[in-house]
Amino acid sequence: MGFRDRAALVGVGYTEFSKDSGVSTLTLAVDAILAALDDAGLGVDDVDALATHRVGDSTPPWVVAPALGVPEVSWYLDQFGGGSVSHSVIGQAAMAVASGVAETVVCYRAINARSEFRMGGTGRGPAPIFDVQYQAPYGYFAPPQQFAMFARAHMNEYGTTHEQFGAVAVQQRANAVKNARALKRDPITLDDYLASRWIAEPLRLLDCCLETDGACAVVVTSRERARDLRHTPVLVSGAAWGGGDSFFSGTGTDFTVTEAARIAPRLYAMAGVGPEDVDVAEIYDCFTYSVVVQLEDYGFCGKGEGGPYVESGATALDGSLPVNTHGGFLSEGYVHGINHVAEAVAQLRGTAGDRQVPGAEVALSTAQPGYVLAGTSALILRSDA
């Protein structure tokens, strides 16, 4: 159905994650792309397309391509948007490959999210989005505030608890302990979580992802070409993006349901699988709450049951649905979506080392679920072993 299984992820690359890279986002992009091509066993001469997303904070494909020395670009994507579009970049690259418009696409995200452009606003003004005029005058515009507002609504509606948000943070930190790339590798307890300072109640410091300098890249090519390359190919079985509602005079009035609930049926239908078939899930964790609500909206538990589901241990590395096996944005680092895809690739190749989910064949990787901008995106990935 659609372009199911026609494109494959064949290489992943990272720069170091840090609080201050000391280099430009162009340098970060080039370094991550070269690492991803090396991982795939490909060179710059094999690249004919580039894709990224950004919010005015990074270097576009039409600057990165000549900086790399790409011989000829046949397709590029310079997607405006934040975390919500992160997975549509890979989905659109797979579509470009499936259609024959491109043969080998490098998707990247390069970001100095701590030393230059902080999403929380420190050092810059609010984003030029039309909603902002109704929010910023009240001191409300930063992502932690936005997610806190809807986390509170979820607590009010379903009785979700601080301890359940804390379980997300504790489980993901335990995974990061097993990940040499992670910025935060000291184990934490629920008491540590509860003792961390408020950012915007009901969210604490340990509910928030790590503002990170770094880049990550993923190479996408055809399934046929992938078979001749170095690693077990990881197929793009499902890709969906969209949604369309917003908080203001939209069609929905229940803000405990995200855009993920809208795209999930399309996503699973394209891949021909259901939530019960997913072996490992990398779920966009800008904040702990976004994990809880997406577990519901992607169908792993009932609506309102995300908190108890996490608290049961189901999402821990040894649980029935390991989530954010690299530590996620909370503990590995925040590269605005693409490091989730890269971790899913490692899990499906079987190369995730101490944090490997045994026998993982199908992975879900998701984007910011639509609380900022009216849409989201997600991928179902499958090992072509």
Add this chain to the structure above:
Amino acid sequence: MSAGFVVPEVDRDSAPWWEAVRRHELTVQRCGGCGTLRFPARAVCNRCRSRSWEWTPVSGRARVYSWVVNHQVFMRSMAERVPFPVLLVRLDEGDDLLMYGNLVEGDVAELRVGLPVEAVFVDDGDQTLVNWRPRR
């Protein structure tokens, strides 16, 4: 800036709404095609696509849907205000008519879902904002 807050970046659709707020009038648009109330301001109805509409006053009564208590100083101008609550309220005229604002003449401890509140206009220099106080 004269105001002690981020001055709203008014757009071509919203300018009349902000001007009404400056006069201490709370309004929303009423679609001339299907009668649906909408906020925030834009020129085309998303139900019937009509371009005809009028500004209509609303009661200023609303109910609390959710809230945060902000502690982090995200901007220097916030430094002396923290911690402060921000409310998201639904107007009594419709569940999809949502507005933000700060809490005035009330305590965070009394916030709960459905708490009845009313609009309060707060002037600061040449700017006016809509805030919310519990209805007694």
